[in-house]
Amino acid sequence: MSEFTLPVGPVHPAFKEPIQFKFKIEGEKIKSVDIDMGYNHRGIERAGMKRNPVQIIYLSERICGICSFSHPFSFSRAVENAVGIEVPERAHYIRTIIAELERLHSHLLWAGVAAHEIGFDTVLYLVWKNREKVMDICESITGNRVHYGVMMIGGVRRDLTEEHCQKLSKAMEYYNETLTAIEDVFLNEKTIKMRTQGIGILSKKDALALSAVGPTVRASGVPKDVRVDQPYAAYADMDVKPIVPEKANGDIFDRVWCRLVEVRQSIQIIDFCLQNIPKGDTLAEKNIVKLLADLSQAEGEGIGRHEAPRGECTHYVVLNKQPNPFTWKARAPTYNNVLPWVPMFKDAEIADIPIISASIDPCIACADRVTIVENNKTKTLNKIDLHKKSIEKSKRLKKCQ
Amino acid sequence: MSMILAILCGAFGIIFWGVIFSLLYKGLDRKLVARMQDRYGPPVIQPFRDIEKLMLKQTIIPKNAIPWIFNGAAIFALASALALFVFIPFFYLGSLSGADCSVNPQLCTFSIFPGDLILVWYLMLMPSLAMVIGGFASGSPYATIGAQREMVLMASYEMPLAIASVAIAYVLKTFSLDAIFLTPVWGVSGVFGLIGFAILFLVMIFVIAPELSKVPYDAPEAETELAGGVLAEYSGRNLGFFYIADAVKAFALCSLIIAMFFPYGINFLVESPSLGLILDMLFFFLKVFLLMLFSLFFVRAAFARLRIEQASRLFLVHVLSISLLGLFLVVLDTIIHIDPMPILASLGVIL
Numbered sequence: 001m002s003e004f005t006l007p008v009g010p011v012h013p014a015f016k017e018p019i020q021f022k023f024k025i026e027g028e029k030i031k032s033v034d035i036d037m038g039y040n041h042r043g044i045e046r047a048g049m050k051r052n053p054v055q056i057i058y059l060s061e062r063i064c065g066i067c068s069f070s071h072p073f074s075f076s077r078a079v080e081n082a083v084g085i086e087v088p089e090r091a092h093y094i095r096t097i098i099a100e101l102e103r104l105h106s107h108l109l110w111a112g113v114a115a116h117e118i119g120f121d122t123v124l125y126l127v128w129k130n131r132e133k134v135m136d137i138c139e140s141i142t143g144n145r146v147h148y149g150v151m152m153i154g155g156v157r158r159d160l161t162e163e164h165c166q167k168l169s170k171a172m173e174y175y176n177e178t179l180t181a182i183e184d185v186f187l188n189e190k191t192i193k194m195r196t197q198g199i200g201i202l203s204k205k206d207a208l209a210l211s212a213v214g215p216t217v218r219a220s221g222v223p224k225d226v227r228v229d230q231p232y233a234a235y236a237d238m239d240v241k242p243i244v245p246e247k248a249n250g251d252i253f254d255r256v257w258c259r260l261v262e263v264r265q266s267i268q269i270i271d272f273c274l275q276n277i278p279k280g281d282t283l284a285e286k287n288i289v290k291l292l293a294d295l296s297q298a299e300g301e302g303i304g305r306h307e308a309p310r311g312e313c314t315h316y317v318v319l320n321k322q323p324n325p326f327t328w329k330a331r332a333p334t335y336n337n338v339l340p341w342v343p344m345f346k347d348a349e350i351a352d353i354p355i356i357s358a359s360i361d362p363c364i365a366c367a368d369r370v371t372i373v374e375n376n377k378t379k380t381l382n383k384i385d386l387h388k389k390s391i392e393k394s395k396r397l398k399k400c401q
Numbered sequence: 402m403s404m405i406l407a408i409l410c411g412a413f414g415i416i417f418w419g420v421i422f423s424l425l426y427k428g429l430d431r432k433l434v435a436r437m438q439d440r441y442g443p444p445v446i447q448p449f450r451d452i453e454k455l456m457l458k459q460t461i462i463p464k465n466a467i468p469w470i471f472n473g474a475a476i477f478a479l480a481s482a483l484a485l486f487v488f489i490p491f492f493y494l495g496s497l498s499g500a501d502c503s504v505n506p507q508l509c510t511f512s513i514f515p516g517d518l519i520l521v522w523y524l525m526l527m528p529s530l531a532m533v534i535g536g537f538a539s540g541s542p543y544a545t546i547g548a549q550r551e552m553v554l555m556a557s558y559e560m561p562l563a564i565a566s567v568a569i570a571y572v573l574k575t576f577s578l579d580a581i582f583l584t585p586v587w588g589v590s591g592v593f594g595l596i597g598f599a600i601l602f603l604v605m606i607f608v609i610a611p612e613l614s615k616v617p618y619d620a621p622e623a624e625t626e627l628a629g630g631v632l633a634e635y636s637g638r639n640l641g642f643f644y645i646a647d648a649v650k651a652f653a654l655c656s657l658i659i660a661m662f663f664p665y666g667i668n669f670l671v672e673s674p675s676l677g678l679i680l681d682m683l684f685f686f687l688k689v690f691l692l693m694l695f696s697l698f699f700v701r702a703a704f705a706r707l708r709i710e711q712a713s714r715l716f717l718v719h720v721l722s723i724s725l726l727g728l729f730l731v732v733l734d735t736i737i738h739i740d741p742m743p744i745l746a747s748l749g750v751i752l
Contacts, residue, residue, distance in 0.1 A: 006542050013628050028546075028709065119616055119623065119706025125438040191617060191705040350546060351708040354626055 003031060006350070010039045014117060014354035017364035021357070025350065033345045035338060040364050048328045053079050053153055053295050053317075054288065056328060060315070061147045063330060064363050066109065069102045070308030071330060072151035074315040077232065079153050082302025082319050083295060087233075088281040091155035096234035097168070097273045098142065098150060099306070100266040104175070105134040106309035107259045107266075110361045111182065114256065117354035118195040123185055130178050137171045140164065153291065154284030165274055172267050172274075179267075183260050196252040200344040200356035203250055212340040213333045214311020215262065216360045219255040221248030226307040238272050240265070252359045259361075296323040308333055310361045334363045411513045412487045419486040420645060423652035424448040426689070430651075430698055437702040448648060452641055460637030465540025474535030475639035481527030482646040485653040488516030488524070490582040492681045493666045516578035518566050521657060525612070528646045529555055532621075535639075536631035547630025550709045551614070551621035557716035558611040561724040565601040568731040569661060582664045590731070592739040597730030602662045604724045609658070609696040611712065613651050617704040618712045655692045656685075663688060 006025045010018035018039035024031040044063055048056045053075075060071040073095060080087060087095075108131040115123035135145045141164050142148035150158050160168075186192060202212065207220035217224050225242035227235040243261045245254045285291040301318045311333030320326035337360040344356050428445035435442020462468050529551060536548030569586055570576050572594065586598050611618035622630040632643060667684045668677025707715070 004542065006546070013624050014626065025546075028549075115705070119619065120704070121616075122438045122702045123705075125440055129439055189705070191707065194707065194711055195705055349708060349710075351620060351623065351626055351706075 002026075008353060010036075014357065015362075015364075016113070017362075019362070019364045021345075021353070023345070023350075023353070028349045028351070030345050030348050030350070030353075033342060035341060037338070037364065045328050045330060049324060049326070052292055052323050053319075053325060054292060056325070057151055057153070058149070060330065061149065061151075064332065065146050066106050066363060067102070067308045067310065067313065067332070068147045069098050069151065070306050070313045071315070071332075073099060074304040074306040074308075074313045075317070075328075075330070076151055076153050077304030077306065078302040078315040078317040079295070079304070079319070079325075080302070081304060082300045082317055083298045085154045085284050087155055087284060089278045090159075090280045091282045091284075092233045093273045093277040094156045094158075094160055094282060095151075097160070097270055097277075098138070098148065098156075099233070100269045100273075101134055101138055101141075103266045103309040104263055105131055105138070106361075107263050108134070108182075110259060110309075110358075111186065111256070114252075114355060114358050115192075117358045118192065120192065123182075123192075126185070127182055130175075130182065133171055133174055137167060140167060152283060153295070155282050157283070159282045160277070165277075168270065169274055172271055175263075175267055179260075179263060186256050186260060193253065195352075195355060196256060198249070198251050198253075199352050200252045200348060200359050201250050202340050202344050204248070206343045207250065207340060210339040210343075211336055212311070212360075213336045214308070214361075215243075215255055215258040216311065216337050216340060218242055218244050219248060219258045220250035221245070224312075226305050226312050230305060232306070234273055234276075235269075237276065238269065240269065252355060255359050292323070295319065297321060301327075310334060310363060311336060332363060334360070337362065408513060415513060416483050416486050419652065420483070420649060422686070423648040424452065424645070426652055426693060427648040429690070430693065430701075433694070433698050434702050437698070448644075452644060455641030455644060456638055458637040460639055461634075463539055463541065463634045466634065467538045467540075470538035471535055471634075472639060474531040474538065475635065475642040478528040478531035478535075478646040479642040479649075481524050481531070482649040482653065485521060485524050485649065485657075487513040488521050488578060489653060489656050490516065490578055490660050490664070491656060492678060492685060493582075493664070493668065494678070518570060518576040518578055518581065518661075521578065522562065522566065525650065525654060525657075526555070526559070528643075528650055529612075529614075531646075532631045532643065535635070536633075539634035541634045543627045543629070543633040544631050547621045547623075547627050547633065551631055553709055553713050554611055554614065554618060554621060557713040558608050558720075561604050561716065561720045562608055562612070564721075564724040564728050565605050566661075568597065568601055568728045572731060572735065578660060582660045585664055586662070591734045591737075592741050592744060593730045593737065594734030595741055597727045597734060598662070600727035600730065601724060602658075604720055604727060605658050605662065606692070606696045607720055608716075609651075609654055609692075610700050611716065612654055613647065613697070615697055616701045617707045619706055620709040620712060623706060651693070651697070652689065655689045655696075659685070659688050659692060 003024055003026045006023045007020065008023060009015055009020040020036040020039070022034040022036065024033070044059060048059050051059065056075060057072045060075045061068045063071045079085075108127055112124040112127040112131070115121070115127065138148060139145045141160065142150040142158060150156050202216065202220050204221045207217045207222055212220070213224065221244055223242040223244045225240070226232075227240045228242050231240075243258050243265060245257055248254055285294070298319045299321050301316070304315045304317075306313050313333055314331045316327065316329040316331075317325050318327040340360065341357065344359070345353070348356055425445065425448075427448045428443070431447060432442045432445050462471055533548045533551050533555075536544040536551065566576075569581060572586055572590060573581060573584055575581070587595065590598060610616075614621050620626075620630075622632060627633065632640060635643060666677070666681035668674070668681050671677050671680060
C-alpha cells in the first residue's frame with residue numbers, strides 16, 4: 001500500500017483549537033508526524049509588556065480559559081518572587097482551594113473530551129453534567145465561572161466566607177459520591193479499555209528526554225509534581241504525593257487513571273484546606289496605588305511555578321524600575337508536551353489520532369506564543385536559529401540589569 | 402393496464418409511507434438516545450426539517466471529485482434503498498384478501514413484488530457500496546480512508562448475515578420472502594433447530610448496528626477521526642439523499658429481520674379482517690421499535706467507538722463462529738429431528 005499524507009487540522013472536529021498535524025500514512029498505520037503550530041498566536045506577552053503587573057494578571061487569565069487561575073497564579077508568584085512580597089497565610093489557602101477547584105473542573109472537562117474522541121458521547125454528557133457543580137462553586141466563590149479575576153499580587157481579592165466553606169464541603173461530598181460512577185465507567189468499561197490500553201505509549205526514557213510535564217509524565221512513571229518538588233502556597237502544610245501508577249505503561253489508560261486519581265486528591269486537598277484555613281488578611285498590600293508605586297520602583301527577576309492541571313506552568317518576569325515589566329515570559333504545560341506527541345503517534349493507527357492528541361490534554365491557546373512573522377511571511381526556525389536567538393535575548397537581558 | 406397502474410400506485414404509496422416512517426424512527430432514535438444521555442434532544446420531526454434544509458442548500462462538488470460518479474453514488478444509494486420497500490412483506494393480508502396462502506402466497510402478504518432474500522440482501526448492500534464509490538470519487542483523504550474502512554466492515558458483517566439467510570432457506574427450501582414470511586421457521590424445526598435459529602436471530606440483531614454504520618461500528622464515518630469519513634465531501638441534495646437512504650435502510654433492515662424471524666401478527670384477537678390488519682400494523686411498528694431499541698438505541702448510548710480492526714475481528718472471529726454454530730444446529734436438526742412439543746409440555750408450557 002502506498003504512503004500518503006493525511007493533514008489533520010488546523011480545523012478538524014477532533015481538535016477544539018487550531019493545530020496542524022501532517023501524518024505520513026501507510027494503510028491505517030502512522031509512519032511519521034510533523035506538528036505545525038502557530039495558528040493561535042495572539043502576542044499576549046508583547047501586549048503584557050506594555051501594561052503594569054496588575055493589568056497583566058487580567059491579561060494572563062485570558063491566555064487560556066481552562067487554566068485561567070494557573071497563569072495568574074504563576075505570574076503573581078513570579079512578581080512576588082522578584083519583589084519579595086510576603087503573601088498572608090489565609091491567601092495561600094484560598095489560592096490553593098481555587099487552584100484545586102480548577103484542577104477538578106479541568107480534569108472532568110478532559111475526561112468528557114476524551115470520551116467524545118473515542119465516540120462515547122454518553123460519558124461525555126455524564127461527566128460534563130457533573131462538572132457543572134464545580135463551575136457553580138467557582139462562580140459563587142469568585143464571581144465568575146471561567147475567568148475568576150480573584151488573583152492579586154500579594155494575595156487574593158476576595159475572602160472565603162463561612163457560607164462559601166459550607167457550600168464547598170457539600171460540593172466535595174457530592175463529588176466523592178458521583179466520582180465513583182465516573183471512575184467505574186473509565187476504569188472498567190470494556191470498549192474504553194480496548195481504545196486506551198497499550199495505545200499512545202510514552203516510555204519513561206522518552207518522557208524524561210523530552211521533558212514532558214503533568215499527568216503525561218506521571219503516567220509514564222516519573223514522580224514529577226511541582227506541588228511536591230517545590231512546595232508552595234498551602235501545599236507545604238500537607239502531605240501531597242505525586243500520583244504515579246504502580247506499574248506504569250505510559251499508555252492512555254494510565255493517563256486517564258492518573259487524572260481520575262488526581263481529582264480524588266484535589267478533593268482531599270480542598271477538604272484539608274477547609275479544615276485548616278487560618279484567620280487573617282487575604283492581601284499583603286490593600287492599596288492598589290501604593291502597590292503599583294512599589295512595583296514600579298522594584299528591580300529584579302522572578303520565576304513563578306505552579307502545577308497547573310496539565311502540568312507545570314512557569315512564568316518569568318524581569319522588573320526594571322519601570323511601571324511595566326521589562327520581560328514577561330509564560331511557558332504553558334502544553335509547550336512541553338508537544339514533542340512527546342511524536343513517540344506517541346509512532347506506529348499508531350488513524351483511529352487513535354484523536355484520543356492520542358487529546359491524551360496530553362493539549363491547550364493550544366496556552367502554548368501558541370512562538371511564531372515569527374516577518375514581511376507577512378511565517379518563518380520556521382531551526383535549532384541553530386533558535387540557539388542564536390536565545391543567546392541574543394540573554395545578552396539583551398544582561399545588558400539591562 | 403389497471404393492474405400495472407395499481408402496482409405502480411402501490412409501489413409509490415408504500416415508498417412514500419416507508420420514507421415517512423423511516424424518518425420518524427430516525428427522529429425517535431435521536432430523541433431517545435438524547436434522553437438516555439441526559440439531554441433534551443431534538444423534536445421527533447427533526448429529520449424532516451433536516452431533509453428540508455439539505456434539499457434547499459447548495460450542492461458543492463469538490464475540485465478533485467469525478468462529478469458523475471460523485472453525484473451518481475448519492476442517487477444510486479437512495480434508489481436502491483427505496484427499492485427495498487417493494488419487496489419486503491410487512492403484514493399478513495390473508496384474512497383480508499381471502500386467498501389460499503399455500504396456492505397464492507403473493508396475495509397473502511403486504512409486498513408489491515414477490516421478493517427474494519438474495520435480491521433484498523443485494524439491495525441492502527447497495528447504499529453502502531454507493532457510499533464507498535462516492536467516497537473514493539470525492540478525492541478527499543478522509544473520504545478515501547472512510548471508504549476503505551466501510552469496505553472492511555462490509556466484508557466482516559456480510560458473512561454472518563449470509564449464514565443466517567442460508568440457514569432459513571435450507572430449512573424452508575426457498576429464498577422467497579413471501580414463503581419465509583408465511584412459514585415462520587420456529588414452527589417447522591425441532592429442538593436443535595429452535596436453539597440454532599435463536600442463535601441466528603441474536604446474530605442478526607448484533608449485525609444491525611454495523612450494517613448501518615452506527616456507534617460502536619461507525620469507524621467509516623467517525624466524526625472525531627475522519628470528519629464524517631465517506632460523507633466528508635457531500636453536501637446539500639446529495640447529503641440529503643444519503644440521509645434518507647440511511648434512515649430507510651434502518652427501517653427496512655429491521656422490517657426484514659422481523660419478516661424473517663418474527664412475522665406473527667395479532668389479528669386473531671378480533672373478528673373483523675380490516676380491524677385485524679390495523680392491529681397488525683400497530684403491532685408491526687411496535688416490533689420494529691423494540692428491535693431498534695435493543696439493537697441500535699441502547700448500543701449507541703452504551704459503547705465507545707471500536708477501531709476498524711477491532712470491529713472486523715469481532716465479526717470475522719466471534720460473531721462468525723457463533724453464527725456457524727447456529728447453522729450447524731439447524732442442519733443437525735434436519736438429521737436428528739426432536740419434536741419440541743413433548744419437551745415443552747413436560748416443562749409445563751401450554752401452547
